[in-house]
Amino acid sequence: MDRTVTLQGNGAVHPRISRQRTELVLSQPFFGALALRLRMVEDRSAKTCWVDGESFGYNPVYIDSLTDLELRGVLAHEVLHVANGHCWRRGPREDRRWNEACDYAINPIVLSSGFVLPKGMLNAARFNGKSAEEIYGVLTQEAKQKQPKPDSQPQPQPDGQSSGPDGKGQGDKPGDKAGEKPGKQPDGNGGGSQPPSRLGGPNDPVTEPGSSCGEVRQYQGADKPVKEAEWKVAVVQAAKAAQMRGKLPGDLQAMAGDAVRPVVDWRAVLHRFAQQSSPTDYSFATPNRRYLHLGFYLPSLHTPAVGDAVFVRDSSGSVFDETQAQFDAEILSVFHTLKPARLIVMDCDTRVTQVQVFERGDSPEIKPVRGGGGTAFTDPFNRVAADGLNPAFLVYLTDMVGSFPATSPHYPVLWASTTPLTRARRAPFGETVEVIC
Known part of the structure; x- marks a missing residue:
């Protein structure tokens, strides 16, 4: 050539x-x-x-x-x-x-x-x-x-050949384009x-x-x-x-x-949101040891245990597998960085379809998304209230197409929108970041 x-x-x-x-x-x-x-x-x-x-x-x-x-x-x-x-x-x-x-x-x-x-x-x-x-x-x-x-059965062909994952017939082979x-x-x-x-x-x-x-x-x-x-x-x-x-x-x-339009790294926004939602203050309960030998009793920066970190995944089918996988990776990153009391992962289409709870110190393996159908955002917030949870924050991954709760919760909410913000529906409360994967 x-x-x-x-x-x-x-x-x-x-x-x-x-x-x-x-x-x-x-x-x-x-x-x-x-x-x-x-x-x-x-x-x-x-x-x-x-x-x-x-x-x-x-x-x-x-x-x-x-x-x-x-x-x-x-x-x-x-x-x-x-x-x-x-x-x-x-x-x-x-x-x-x-x-x-x-x-x-x-x-x-x-x-x-x-x-x-x-x-x-x-x-x-x-x-x-x-x-x-x-x-x-x-x-x-x-x-x-x-x-x-993988479990599909070969289908007979007119010429006697088979098709399927064995690659001997007319089925899709690895590398074939859809x-x-x-x-x-x-x-x-x-x-x-x-x-x-x-x-x-x-x-x-x-x-x-x-x-x-x-x-x-x-x-x-x-x-x-x-x-x-x-x-x-x-x-x-x-x-x-x-x-x-x-x-x-x-x-x-x-x-x-x-x-x-400037592109914002949604991962950085997610970690910043989680960090800011974690309580941090100076406290005399744990004095600053750097000054004790000088006779000064000064407060130190005290970070109490972070409450529950709640993540909700839109399971209606509008958020693709690749995006869900990257979002799961960031969930685990936040869990290992902040060490919240519990990590709660919910799946929701019109209703909550799956809840996974991990305690601090666990090595969580997040299960695949479960659900399908329409989209409504109200049930996860209702579930948080009904179960008496007190989240440090809630992050919701969705395309923003659905019905929002009528009232805003008392905890911070981050909407991770898979639809560009120029076209996405505006949430009535919380912060919104565009997820580009």
Whole structure:
């Protein structure tokens, strides 16, 4: 395979890319201004295009296969990946699925801005308005649900072969993508080699898994925080310039605001909330020993035993397994750090479905979430009151879609929202933090 990569300066840009980039500057200044920030890289090893926050890589053969309108749409598509911060936010997520989630997040915005994208691009109405992280969670959950169960029995096939987890027939095999037929191997960055598969709801278009007009790569430079901050400033400036010319669509206004919104580490907020909810004061009951030899009887900082730490997990099915697992890990971290009198973990859909209680000094193993169905937030608070508990604090992991209690409790409450705060319902009491996993 030809793996030639050619760095191009301003005077060596592919002529068709240069022409369509100029068209962007004139007709869509938001995209045009940001496209000028990207260095052009000819990469014949790429199947289509890629962007990494600094460069726009392309295979000239793919570029020449596009119409002018499609090429302009591909440029806007790749620019929007960087403007949305997709080059910085992947973390430990699986590469290909992250690419798909990012495409689902931005393609509706690209299309609503009047661009044309190549056939087979990923688009599903159920993902409109959702972030790449939310979509990734959905795709991951669906992939798990499509995996064969260990105790499933092989099903006979017309040709006499079997299907199932033994990998000898037509069942899903380890590494198979959800929705792909066996015998078809992923082709890396996409294309038309996979059969069509409906990933969305009944009104969603038929799309091809992995079919993409480009790849979003993670920025590898040591100056990642600086580069990310520079792009946030550039996005704001480009949005303001386009708005002054009356050429900033409504979808882009909302996207620009979300792209520069600071991301708060929910784990740090959770630990800070738990620490602040723990009583700490100076007391003469335990004098400060550092000054006793000097004859000074001074109080010392006294931290009495923390009361019960209560965590509630939304078990209605709206919070995905991956998020539940990370939340469980933080529950245990808080338990071992604060050493509360008891750790109480409740599961709740419309009613409390499971209660686990761990005493101080235990080595807790939190059981999987139990429940399903609708969502209501009242029963855990009723259970706390009915059982005579006196929590130091209560943390509730949920998507914030449900009925809240009519009155606020006397103890601190932290709502860990899996829905972005810009779209989440507002709780009538307590503090809310956005959980991004």
